[in-house]
Amino acid sequence: MDMFGAMPMAEEHPPMSKYYEDLEVGQVYRHPVTRTVTEVDNLMYVALSHNPQPLHIDEEYGKKSMHGSRVVASLWTLAFVNAQAVMPLTLGTIIGSLGYEEIRFPNPVRIGDTLRSETHVIGKRDSKKYPNAGLITFEHVGYNQREECVCRAKQISLQLRKSHAIT
Numbered sequence: 001m002d003m004f005g006a007m008p009m010a011e012e013h014p015p016m017s018k019y020y021e022d023l024e025v026g027q028v029y030r031h032p033v034t035r036t037v038t039e040v041d042n043l044m045y046v047a048l049s050h051n052p053q054p055l056h057i058d059e060e061y062g063k064k065s066m067h068g069s070r071v072v073a074s075l076w077t078l079a080f081v082n083a084q085a086v087m088p089l090t091l092g093t094i095i096g097s098l099g100y101e102e103i104r105f106p107n108p109v110r111i112g113d114t115l116r117s118e119t120h121v122i123g124k125r126d127s128k129k130y131p132n133a134g135l136i137t138f139e140h141v142g143y144n145q146r147e148e149c150v151c152r153a154k155q156i157s158l159q160l161r162k163s164h165a166i167t
Contacts (some may be wrong), residue, residue, distance in 0.1 A: 006165040016166075018124035020124075020159040023089075027121040031084035036071050036114045045076040071108040073150070077139035078103060081151045089119060092166065095133050095158040103153040107144065114145040122154070124150040132164035 046056050054061035056072055062070035109115065123137030134157045142151035160166070 017087065018089050018159070019093050019165065020136065021162050021164040022123050023122050023136050025121055028118055028149060029085070029088055029119040029120075031088065031116065034114055034116045035080060037076075037109060037111055039111050041076060042070075042072045042111060043075050045079075049073070049075070049146070062081075067108050067110075069110060071080055074105045074109075074117075077105065077109050077115070077142060078140075078150045078153055080115060081099045081132055082153065082155065083141045084117045085119040085138060085140060087134060090157060090159070093160045095130070098135070098156040098158055101154045101156075103151075105151055107150045108141065109144065111152050113150075115142055115150065116153075117142045123156075127158065130158060133158045133160050135159070 026149050042056060045051070051073055053066070053073070055065060056073045057070070059070050062068070102166070118141055120139040121136060122139045122142070123135070125135050127133050127135055136157045138155045138157060139149070140155060141149060144150050
């Protein structure tokens, strides 16, 4: 507080995450945020994405499926698992996500499941096109409360170098 009792101004820019030089193949980041999936999560996602798949919105249909119940939209699961990596790894340091590959959903997610995720650094190389950045390959993995893998995806990120930090 200053002499008038006012709180100091918040920083103009949020703290930056990991730069290209900070990331090494073999690192594993277990993300602290867990989330119990709710009916609202699933319903809002299918409504926003215009996804009318009955596996996600019709309990009676789901009961007759191989899953025995409705299942949460898989792309909601991918979005949650991937988003946990933003704060610790890419906030302010990613130039762009270049794509995803090998996206897998080995086990369904159901309403009431509690998810957690972790990110593995599985690849790293200099960018030939962008001298201010390098390419990082992340593998994002999501688990339910029984430690069953529910999502696995590789993401290629164009990651900023420290020498080109935005301040």
